[in-house]
Amino acid sequence: MLQEALLAWYEGAKRPLPWRGEKDPYRILLSEVLLQQTRVEQAVPYYRRFLERFPTLKALREASLEEVLRVWAGVGYYRRAEHLHRVSQAAETLPRSYEELKELPGLGPYTAAAVASMAFGERVAAVDGNVRRVLARLFALESPTPKALQALAQALLPEEGDPGVWNQALMELGATVCRPKRPLCPACPLGAFCQGQKAPERYPKARARAKREERLAALVLWGRKGVYLEPQKGRFQGLYGVPTFPEEELGARARAFGVEPSYVGEVRHELTHRRLFLRVYAALWEGEGVDPKAKPLPKLTEKVLRQAEAFLAHAGVVPFQDA
DNA sequence: AATGCGGGGTC
DNA sequence: GACCCAGCATT
Numbered sequence: 001m002l003q004e005a006l007l008a009w010y011e012g013a014k015r016p017l018p019w020r021g022e023k024d025p026y027r028i029l030l031s032e033v034l035l036q037q038t039r040v041e042q043a044v045p046y047y048r049r050f051l052e053r054f055p056t057l058k059a060l061r062e063a064s065l066e067e068v069l070r071v072w073a074g075v076g077y078y079r080r081a082e083h084l085h086r087v088s089q090a091a092e093t094l095p096r097s098y099e100e101l102k103e104l105p106g107l108g109p110y111t112a113a114a115v116a117s118m119a120f121g122e123r124v125a126a127v128d129g130n131v132r133r134v135l136a137r138l139f140a141l142e143s144p145t146p147k148a149l150q151a152l153a154q155a156l157l158p159e160e161g162d163p164g165v166w167n168q169a170l171m172e173l174g175a176t177v178c179r180p181k182r183p184l185c186p187a188c189p190l191g192a193f194c195q196g197q198k199a200p201e202r203y204p205k206a207r208a209r210a211k212r213e214e215r216l217a218a219l220v221l222w223g224r225k226g227v228y229l230e231p232q233k234g235r236f237q238g239l240y241g242v243p244t245f246p247e248e249e250l251g252a253r254a255r256a257f258g259v260e261p262s263y264v265g266e267v268r269h270e271l272t273h274r275r276l277f278l279r280v281y282a283a284l285w286e287g288e289g290v291d292p293k294a295k296p297l298p299k300l301t302e303k304v305l306r307q308a309e310a311f312l313a314h315a316g317v318v319p320f321q322d323a
Numbered sequence: 324a325a326t327g328c329g330g331g332g333t334c
Numbered sequence: 335g336a337c338c339c340a341g342c343a344t345t
Contacts, residue, residue: 031340032340032341033341034340035339035340035341036339036340036341036342037338037339037340037341037342038339038340038341039338039339039340040339040340042339043340077341077342079342079343080341080342083342083343105342105343106341106342106343107342108341108342108343109341109342110340110341110342111340111341111342114340126340128339128340128341129338129339129340129341130339130340131340167340168340171340172340174340175339175340180337180338180339181337181338206336206337206338272338
């Protein structure tokens with residue numbers, strides 16, 4: 001039986017993770033949101049830090065969004081933090097059913113199913129990228145639709161036993177054995193059932209994606225107590241950063257701040273669908289500014305600030321941190 | 324169905 | 335470089 005083979009394998013092969021066997025719905029929710037498009041190894045330290053600072057839904061509710069983002073800073077997809085914060089403020093406790101969970105901000109079909117099955121024992125299949133790949137190979141499907149995958153996964157879900165454990169077992173198989181590249185088919189507990197084993201890398205077919213270039217300028221205003229930071233809109237929403245804009249606007253921006261900036265270098269930064277290319281300018285500034293360490297910053301802004309700081313140090317300017 | 328949204332590991 | 339990760343919201 002396929003189900004028994006997978007579960008037996010899982011018991012012996014599962015990686016020890018901080019949220020294994022967790023029953024607290026809040027902690028399960030946090031782990032699942034952190035794991036959205038994020039590798040397990042990358043999520044673990046943030047999971048620990050987050051719980052240290054916000055151990056309960058109540059603690060999260062009583063915090064400001066900015067405090068939450070300060071802990072989230074660095075892991076990416078910052079709307080997840082905002083959604084989580086909104087969830088904490090929406091109700092005293094989390095709803096217990098898949099259908100209700102799916103209505104919460106930041107919870108889609110996968111996360112709602114994961115929480116419903118792991119925290120509340122609901123028999124609903126959680127289909128993430130791992131499960132998608134496992135099922136595509138198991139049934140030799142090149143382009144399965146989300147609907148078809150959900151139906152397949154639901155049909156496979158055992159009628160007895162812990163549905164949360166089952167969902168995790170399927171994902172664990174995808175993460176460690178049925179990997180995107182070089183799957184370990186000889187070690188797979190489902191080998192006897194798999195129709196895609198002859199050419200596993202054909203399933204599912206990869207989707208093409210474009211990566212566009214974006215050229216911008218960044219202006220670092222170096223004040224007495226820190227730098228000028230503004231809340232970011234759109235990209236990096238909720239975090240802070242130095243002003244960035246198309247390079248043609250540099251003159252106008254500099255005039256508006258009453259400074260004459262120097263070019264201090266360039267910064268490249270890659271996002272999933274964008275290649276950012278920033279020319280960085282810096283100037284000493286009459287304003288006070290704020291200490292960047294006190295604000296949640298995207299990695300891009302950290303790079304820009306390092307570039308400016310290196311230039312200014314070379315020019316003999318004492319960084320405000322040491323003032 | 325397609326696109327935007329981070330950051331990082333891997334080959 | 336390209337790919338992709340325990341996805342979601344928006345259009």
